[in-house]
Structure formats: C-alpha cells, structure tokens
Amino acid sequence: MAEQQQFYLLLGNLMSPDNTARKQAEETYDTIPGPNKITFLLQAIRDASATEEVKQMAAVLLRRLLSSSFEEIYPGLTLEMQTAIKTELLTSIQQETSPNIRKKVCDIAAELSRNLIDDDGNNQWPELESVKQMQCFMFDSCLSLPPQHPRVRYAACNAIGQMATDFAPTFQKKFHDKVISALLQTMEDQSNPRVQAHAAAALINFTEDCPKSLLIPYLDNLVQHLHVIMVAKLQELIQKGTKLVLEQVVTSIASVADTAEEKFVPYYDLFMPSLKHIVENAVQKELRLLRGKTIECISLIGLAVGKEKFMPDASAVMQLLLKTQTDFNDLEDDDPQISYMISAWARMCKILGKEFQQYLPVVMGPLMKTASIKPEVALLDTQDMENISEDDGWEFVNLGDQQSFGIKTAGLEEKATACQMLVCYAKELKEGFVEYTEQVVKLMVPLLKFYFHDDILLLETLLTESMPLLLECARVRGPEYLTQMWHFMCDALIKAIGTEPDSDVLSEIMHSFAKCIELMGDGCLNNEHFEELGGILKGKLEEHFKNQELRQAKRQDEDYDEQVEETLQDEDENDVYILTKVSDILHSVFSSYKEKVLPWFEQLLQLIVQLICPNRPWADRQWGLCIFDDVVEHCSPSSFKYAEYFLRPMLQSLCDSSPEVRQAAAYGVGVMAQYGGENYRPFCTEAIPLLVGVIQAAESRSKENVNATENCISAVGKVMRFRPECANVNEILPHWLGWLPLNEDKEEAVHTFDFLCDLIETNNPIILGPDNSNLPKIFLIIAEGVANESVKSEDACSKRLAHVIRQVQASGGLWTQCVSTLNETQQKAIQDLLNAA
Incomplete structure (x- = not known):
C-alpha cells in the first residue's frame, strides 16, 4: 500500500509545473520495471480513492506503455498477470463512473486488443470468455443505450474503425454481423452528432476492405439506414447549417457503392437526385468539403453501376463538374474540392471512355497546374534547422557534417494525385490523349530524381508507369514525333536506373524502360545508350553478388539471430527483384535487336554464367537460365556459340529441387527445339526422358510444382512438333494427350x-484414336481450356479449334457422344468458343 501511495506521488510529480520536480519524476518512472509499472498503473485506474488527475495520468501512461513497449514487456508476463490485466480493464470499463476515465480505459483495451490479434486476424487472448466480453463490449458500446456515455461510444467506434483497417479482411469476415448492426444503430443517435459521424467513419473503414460477398446480404438494410440519415441531415443542413454527419454519410454511401459495384444499381435512383442537389446548391465556402465529398460520391457510384445506368445523369453531372471546373481559378490553393475534382474527372473518364475526350480541354489546365507544383527544397545547417520545424510542413534528412536536406511537403499529395490522373487519361484514352503527350512528358521526365518524401516516390512510380502509355498515345502522330518523344525519355530513364537509390522505385523504372524498348523496337538505342546501359547492368549484377557475400558474412557474426536473418531475407528479396528487372531489360533488348546485340551482351556473359553455377541460390539460377532462354529464343542459331556456358547446366536443372529452376530450364528446351537450329538436336534428344520424368513424378501437379510441370509438357510438345527426329513421337503422343490441358501457364x-490443332487437322491416327474414339477426350481438353481461359478468342488457335468442333457437329451421332460427356460448364465453354470464332 505504501508503494502504491509513493507511486501516486510520482504520478502527481509527473504533472508538476516545476521542471526540476517533473524531470526527477520522469527519471524515477523510467527505472521502474515494465511489469511493476503495469501493476501500479492498473491499481491507480481502479482505485476509487485516487484523484481524477492521477487516474487520467495512469491511463495515458498505460496506453502509451502498451503501444510503444508491448513486445518488450507483455510476452514476458506470466499468464496469470496477462489474465489479470484483461480482467481489470474489462471490470474498470463496466464499473467506472467517470466518462473521461472510462473513455481512456476503453482506448487502453482497444490498444491491447489490437496488439493481441495476429497477422491472420486470430485473437491471441487465451481466455475465450474475456475475449467475447471484450468484443461484446466493443459492439454494445456503439449502441445508443442510456448506460453508455457518448465518449465511450465514440471511443468504441474509433477502435472498431481502426481494427477494420488494421486486420482487414479477417476482421470483416469474423464480425460483419455485429459491426454493421452496431454502427447503423449508432448512426441513428440524433442527440450525439459527433458519435454519429464517428460511427459513419468506422462504417467507411469497414466497407472499404469488406469482401463484396459479405456486404451484399446487408445491402438493403445499409441503404435504407443511409438514405434515411442522409435525408434527415440534408434537412438539418438547410435549417441549421450543420454538416459534420452529412459529410461522413456521403462518404459512407460512396464506400458502400464502391464495394457493392453493380449490386448498387437498384439503389442508384434513391441517392442520385439528392447528391446532385448538394453539388448544385452547396456553394458556400464553409461547405467546400461537403461538396468535394459529394462529387467523389457521385463519381464512385457512377463507376460502380456502370455506363448504361449512369448515362441518363452523365450529362447533368458533367455540367455540374464543368461549372466547378470553370471556377477553378477562383478557388484557393487549399480548397479541398480540388483533389476531389481531379479524382472525379478520372473516374468519369473510366465511365465514359472515348466520349470523355471532348472534356479534356477544360480538364487538363487545372490538372497540369496541380501536377506542376514544384516542391520547395533547401540545404540547411544546424543553426538554420533551429528556426524551422517539421510542424511547418518540412521534412529533413541528415546529411552529416551538421547539414540537412529539407523538402516542404505541402502540395505534394495533390501533385501525386494529379499525376495519377494523367496516367489514367493516357491509359483510358490512348490516341485520344495525343494532344497532351508532349507537355505531360516534359512535366514528368524531370521528376526522375530521388527525394526522400513518400509522395515523391509515388510520383516517380507513376512517372515510370506513364512512359510506355505516353509512347502508345504518341504513335498516332507518326514515327518522327514518336522518336523525338522517346529520345527525351530515354536518356533520363537510363540515368535514373544508374542513380536511383530506392529499390522499389528503381524496379519500377527498370520495368518501364524494358516496356518502352519492347514498344519502340530495333533501333531505339544508339551506341551511347548501349554503352551506358551495359555499364549500369554490369554494375547491378556485380552489386548483387557483393551484397550476397556481405549477407553471408553477417550470418557468421556473433550478433546473428532470427531478427537479423529476417532483415537479411528482406534484403535478399529486394536484390532478387532487381535481378528480375535486369532480366526484363535484357529480354526486351534481345527481342528487339536479335543476334545483332550479342557482341554487346558479351560484357555481361561471365556474370550471367556465374548466376547459374550450382552453388548459387535458386533465384539466381532461375533468372540466369531465363536470360539464356532469351538468348536462344531471340538469337536463334547464333546463340549456339555460347552453348558451352549454359547447355549442360540447363539440362541438369531439369531435375533441380526448385520448381522455379525446373520451369526456366524446361522453357529453354522448348525454345531450343523451336528456334535453336540443328546444333541443338542432340540436346533435345537428351532432354526428352528428363522432361517425362518430371511430368510423371508423384507430386508433379501439386500447387508448387504445376507451373514447372506444364512447361515440361509444353517442351515435350515443342520437341515433337519442331524436332520430331529427336523423340519417339508415336510412343509419346498418347501420354502427351493425357497430360492436357495446361491450366496455369496460359502462354504455354x-x-x-496449336500443336493439337496440327495433329487433328492432319488426321493423326494416334491423337484421333480408332474410329475417332479420342474425340470425347479432345472435346473435354478444349472445353477445359476455354473455361480456364487458356484459350481466348483472340488466339489464332481458337478459330482452328472451333472449326474442329463444327466438323464434329455436322456428324450427328458423334457430336452427341462428345457433348454428353461434358458437364454444364464445359458445354457452355464449347458454345462460347463457337460463338466467338
């Protein structure tokens, strides 16, 4: 008891206005072991004799402890103490008479609950009854019942909204019935608008990440409640000018529509007139946020229900947006309508498609203005830093030598959103966006340099995504215009690949560069480009090997433990991802330049050979083989000059323990047969039994093995098709037919x-069987291929397959026999193929 009284004195001193007393108290508090702190703080909260100030301080400290030091303290507590903590919290919530304290304890319980739910959404509280009590309390606290103080319900809504975000979609799957019911009832509490608004905000969090199938059964109930509340709050706005709840309800409607998609069509007419009314009439300055959110809601509903349902209102909505847009110059820079308008235009573009092109002259001016915001940057010394704080909208990175690099972040989020919309227009309108490609490229290319702020990283990612899209748009202007635009991009992209320090952004830049080369084709890179690119790629590969050595050294360090290993594995994944992008770039270069690029490639040859050494990690061997696959596929017989480096490892890799390595090796055998030429014949022969062995292995069709197995099946087919002298075709064909169809690897x-069509069209007796007895099996293979989208209408083989089916259809009895073996889905797939061909 004496200890507890001393602790109360300590808490009092922590609130002391005397700096010396407060500092001494903080030092004393820091020396108390974590478990003891928790015990003292809980006792303070539960002690009826303690002052409200002491109890409030204890609650704040306990929540902070569970938030910042949970992993250091809680797992080390005994099971009895863990149970006691939860029991004390629940008891305090139910018995505490002070609304302020009760709210704070509710926040503590929410923090503990959040920490005790694992990544899969499983609650780690072993005392199931306590968990149920906690959950029931959370949901019951939302309801407008007299015993629950508004602040408690406010806190419960906050906790539910946070958990809906942090643990989606598991939280939604487990608690959808309780959450939706509780939040809807709370939203009806007209006497507490702040609680209403917070319940609506929690509903937004819940529905944003809720699986569509879970939400649909509640749609009628949700819509009825939201409509009643919206109408009531719209009247309140007109009569009293209050708007807080209406702002949240409008966003709730948007979120529900966004998740429900086409299922929202029956409710469209219920909401659209009121929403248009708000946009048309909420023109006062204090209603800017409401108007912006309503614009967002209308565009999200339009996107959800689709063009056909939305079109009768599209013209009126567009006129409302256009009116706002023409007044854009009068809007203040911080007007919330700007970001909502920019996003709404992009959604309207998705809805209207090519019809949106007519609005570009109005839309593009403000959009380009927002996208052109220039971040304010500065190099500051320590003395300058004292006069600027991060609260002023600056973020800093310490550069050493008492210097820091700063960037003012105001406007960057809007800039990133605007650039995102430009990407959307280029993607949706394609050649219809050609008038703006030049100014967009000139705006975006200079962004290819590193800043540390997240929004700048987003901008770089958007920029790299836009490059191939803008080139596609520019095609319509002819090759000269296209080439000029590409040259403006190319230098910046190559330099960015060499200098970008952020691995996520670097991978996006490399991917974009590869896509651009594929799009531009032979001749897009000059000698200087090749020289610079070769040096950069060589550097990336050398860095890859060096990083692996450093990680191995760290594994031998005395400080090595599981946490270090987790960090090393993350680093390894990043390195491997960059390696995949090196492979992407080489693939695009080989596919564009063919064997002409081999002399340039030789500077990288030994590094690629190093990747496929047997002692390398499986990811290295996989991507090394993929690069040699491209050499064989695109450089045809010329590739054989490098056979000594990769052929033996490739054949040995057909039996590798890693399915990814097997897949890369099998693909290589297939392209040897198809493109490699005469010199590869012996190796195709040698590969056949190895491929068959992989296909017939016990676990060959398991989830982790199926892609490798399907590549082996395809490779066997390619050898029989292009190098029949390398295989006993008559012996293998019946087995090959039995291995079909391929369902996972669509390209293969x-x-x-294609090969199956060749065999059927030449009346191959082994494939057709005696008296066409294999046709039901062939029908089944075709039907499954169509149903699984392994065959699509745009594939050349789809017409050939449809022709085969029509021939059988004309034969009467044989058709009946073939169709009768198919289930309903397979029969529909056959009909779909006939209709599409």
Whole structure:
C-alpha cells in the first residue's frame, strides 16, 4: 500500500509545473520495471480513492506503455498477470463512473486488443470468455443505450474503425454481423452528432476492405439506414447549417457503392437526385468539403453501376463538374474540392471512355497546374534547422557534417494525385490523349530524381508507369514525333536506373524502360545508350553478388539471430527483384535487336554464367537460365556459340529441387527445339526422358510444382512438333494427350493447342484414336481450356479449334457422344468458343 501511495506521488510529480520536480519524476518512472509499472498503473485506474488527475495520468501512461513497449514487456508476463490485466480493464470499463476515465480505459483495451490479434486476424487472448466480453463490449458500446456515455461510444467506434483497417479482411469476415448492426444503430443517435459521424467513419473503414460477398446480404438494410440519415441531415443542413454527419454519410454511401459495384444499381435512383442537389446548391465556402465529398460520391457510384445506368445523369453531372471546373481559378490553393475534382474527372473518364475526350480541354489546365507544383527544397545547417520545424510542413534528412536536406511537403499529395490522373487519361484514352503527350512528358521526365518524401516516390512510380502509355498515345502522330518523344525519355530513364537509390522505385523504372524498348523496337538505342546501359547492368549484377557475400558474412557474426536473418531475407528479396528487372531489360533488348546485340551482351556473359553455377541460390539460377532462354529464343542459331556456358547446366536443372529452376530450364528446351537450329538436336534428344520424368513424378501437379510441370509438357510438345527426329513421337503422343490441358501457364497452353490443332487437322491416327474414339477426350481438353481461359478468342488457335468442333457437329451421332460427356460448364465453354470464332 505504501508503494502504491509513493507511486501516486510520482504520478502527481509527473504533472508538476516545476521542471526540476517533473524531470526527477520522469527519471524515477523510467527505472521502474515494465511489469511493476503495469501493476501500479492498473491499481491507480481502479482505485476509487485516487484523484481524477492521477487516474487520467495512469491511463495515458498505460496506453502509451502498451503501444510503444508491448513486445518488450507483455510476452514476458506470466499468464496469470496477462489474465489479470484483461480482467481489470474489462471490470474498470463496466464499473467506472467517470466518462473521461472510462473513455481512456476503453482506448487502453482497444490498444491491447489490437496488439493481441495476429497477422491472420486470430485473437491471441487465451481466455475465450474475456475475449467475447471484450468484443461484446466493443459492439454494445456503439449502441445508443442510456448506460453508455457518448465518449465511450465514440471511443468504441474509433477502435472498431481502426481494427477494420488494421486486420482487414479477417476482421470483416469474423464480425460483419455485429459491426454493421452496431454502427447503423449508432448512426441513428440524433442527440450525439459527433458519435454519429464517428460511427459513419468506422462504417467507411469497414466497407472499404469488406469482401463484396459479405456486404451484399446487408445491402438493403445499409441503404435504407443511409438514405434515411442522409435525408434527415440534408434537412438539418438547410435549417441549421450543420454538416459534420452529412459529410461522413456521403462518404459512407460512396464506400458502400464502391464495394457493392453493380449490386448498387437498384439503389442508384434513391441517392442520385439528392447528391446532385448538394453539388448544385452547396456553394458556400464553409461547405467546400461537403461538396468535394459529394462529387467523389457521385463519381464512385457512377463507376460502380456502370455506363448504361449512369448515362441518363452523365450529362447533368458533367455540367455540374464543368461549372466547378470553370471556377477553378477562383478557388484557393487549399480548397479541398480540388483533389476531389481531379479524382472525379478520372473516374468519369473510366465511365465514359472515348466520349470523355471532348472534356479534356477544360480538364487538363487545372490538372497540369496541380501536377506542376514544384516542391520547395533547401540545404540547411544546424543553426538554420533551429528556426524551422517539421510542424511547418518540412521534412529533413541528415546529411552529416551538421547539414540537412529539407523538402516542404505541402502540395505534394495533390501533385501525386494529379499525376495519377494523367496516367489514367493516357491509359483510358490512348490516341485520344495525343494532344497532351508532349507537355505531360516534359512535366514528368524531370521528376526522375530521388527525394526522400513518400509522395515523391509515388510520383516517380507513376512517372515510370506513364512512359510506355505516353509512347502508345504518341504513335498516332507518326514515327518522327514518336522518336523525338522517346529520345527525351530515354536518356533520363537510363540515368535514373544508374542513380536511383530506392529499390522499389528503381524496379519500377527498370520495368518501364524494358516496356518502352519492347514498344519502340530495333533501333531505339544508339551506341551511347548501349554503352551506358551495359555499364549500369554490369554494375547491378556485380552489386548483387557483393551484397550476397556481405549477407553471408553477417550470418557468421556473433550478433546473428532470427531478427537479423529476417532483415537479411528482406534484403535478399529486394536484390532478387532487381535481378528480375535486369532480366526484363535484357529480354526486351534481345527481342528487339536479335543476334545483332550479342557482341554487346558479351560484357555481361561471365556474370550471367556465374548466376547459374550450382552453388548459387535458386533465384539466381532461375533468372540466369531465363536470360539464356532469351538468348536462344531471340538469337536463334547464333546463340549456339555460347552453348558451352549454359547447355549442360540447363539440362541438369531439369531435375533441380526448385520448381522455379525446373520451369526456366524446361522453357529453354522448348525454345531450343523451336528456334535453336540443328546444333541443338542432340540436346533435345537428351532432354526428352528428363522432361517425362518430371511430368510423371508423384507430386508433379501439386500447387508448387504445376507451373514447372506444364512447361515440361509444353517442351515435350515443342520437341515433337519442331524436332520430331529427336523423340519417339508415336510412343509419346498418347501420354502427351493425357497430360492436357495446361491450366496455369496460359502462354504455354496456346502452344500445346496449336500443336493439337496440327495433329487433328492432319488426321493423326494416334491423337484421333480408332474410329475417332479420342474425340470425347479432345472435346473435354478444349472445353477445359476455354473455361480456364487458356484459350481466348483472340488466339489464332481458337478459330482452328472451333472449326474442329463444327466438323464434329455436322456428324450427328458423334457430336452427341462428345457433348454428353461434358458437364454444364464445359458445354457452355464449347458454345462460347463457337460463338466467338
């Protein structure tokens, strides 16, 4: 008891206005062991004799302890103490008479609950009854019942909204019935608008990440409640000018529509007139946020219900947006309508498609203005830093030598959103966006340099995504215009690949560069480009090997433990991802330049050979083989000059323990047969039994093995098709037919169907069987291929397959026999193929 009284004195001193007393108290508090702190703080909260100030301080400290030091303290507590903590919190919530303290304890319980739910959403409280009590309290606290103080319900809504975000979608799957019911009832509490608004905000969090199938059964109830509340709050706005709840309800409607998609169509007419009315009449300055959110809501509903349902209102909505847009110059820079308008235009573009092009002259001016915001940057010394704080909208990175690099972040989020919209327009309108490609490229390319702020990283990612899209848009202007635009991009992209320090952004830049080369084709890179690119790629590969050595050294360090290993694995994943992008760039270069690029490639040859050494990690071997696959596929017989480096490892890799390595090796055998030429014949022969062995292995069709197995099946087919002298075709064909169809690897599936068409069209007796007895099996293979989208209408083989089916259809009895073996889904797939061809 004496200890507890001393602790109360300590808490009092922590609130002391005397700096010396407060500092001494903080030092004393820091020396108390974590478990003891928790015990003292809980006792202070539960002690009826303690003053409200002491109890409030204890609650604040306990929540902070559970938030910042949970992993250091809680797992080390005994099971009895953990149970006691939860029991004390629940008891305090139910018995505490002070609304302020009760709210703070509710926040503590929410923090503990959040920490005790694992990544899969499983609650780690072993005392199931306590968990149920906690959950029931959370939901019951939302309801407008007399015993629950508004602040408690406010806190419960906050906790539910946070958990809906942090643990989605598991939280939604487990608690959808309780949450939706509790929040809807709370939203009806007209006497407490702040609680109403917070319940609506929690509903937004819940529905944003709620699986559509879970939400649909509640749609009628949700819509009825939201409509009643919206109408009531709209009247309140007109009569009293209050808008807080209406702002949140409008966003709730948007979130529900966004998740429900086409299922929202029956409710469209219920909401759209009121929403248009708000946009048309909420023109006062204090209603800017409401108007912006309503514009967002209308565009999200339009996107959800689709063009056909939205079109009768599209013209009126567009006129409302256009009116706002023409007044844009009068809007203040911080007007919340700006960001909502920019996003709404992009959604309208998705809805209207090519019809949106007519609005570009109005839309693009303000959009380009927002996208052109220039971040304010500065190099500051320590003395300058004292006069600027992060609260002023600056973020800093310490550069050493008492210097820091700062960037003012105001406007960057809007800039990122605007650039995102430009990407959307380029993607949706394609050649219809050509008038703006030049100014967009000139705006975006200079962004290819690193800043540390997250919004700048987003901008770089958007920029790299836009490059291939803008080139596609520019095609319509002819090759000269296209080439000029590409040259403006190319230098910046190559330099960015060499200098970008952030691995996430670097991978996006490399991917974009590869896509651009594929799009531009042969001749897009000059000698200087090749020289610079070769040096950069060589550097990336050398860095890859060096980083692996450093990680191995860290594993031998005395400080090595599981946490270090987790960090090392993250670093390894980042390195491997960059390696995949090196492979992407080489793929695009080989596919564009063919064998002409081999002399340039030789500067990288030994590094690629190093990747496929047997002692390398499986990811290295996988991507090394993929690069040699491209050499064989695109450089045809010329590739054989490097056979000594990769052929033996490739054949050995067909039996590798890693399915990814097997897949890369099998693909390589297939392209050897298809493109490699005469010199590869012996190796195709040698590969056949190895491929068959992989296909017939016990676990060959398991989830982790199926892609490798399907590549092996495709490779066997390619050898029989292009190098029949390398295989006993008559012996293998019946087995090969039994291995079809391929359902996972869509590209290889097309190759197998092409070969199947060859065999059927030449009346191959082994494939058709005696008296066409294999046709039901062939029908089943085709039907499954169509149903699984392994065969698509745009594939050349789809017409050939449809022709085969029509021939059988004309034969009467044989058609009946073939169709009768198919289930309803498979029969529909056959009909879909006939209709599309």
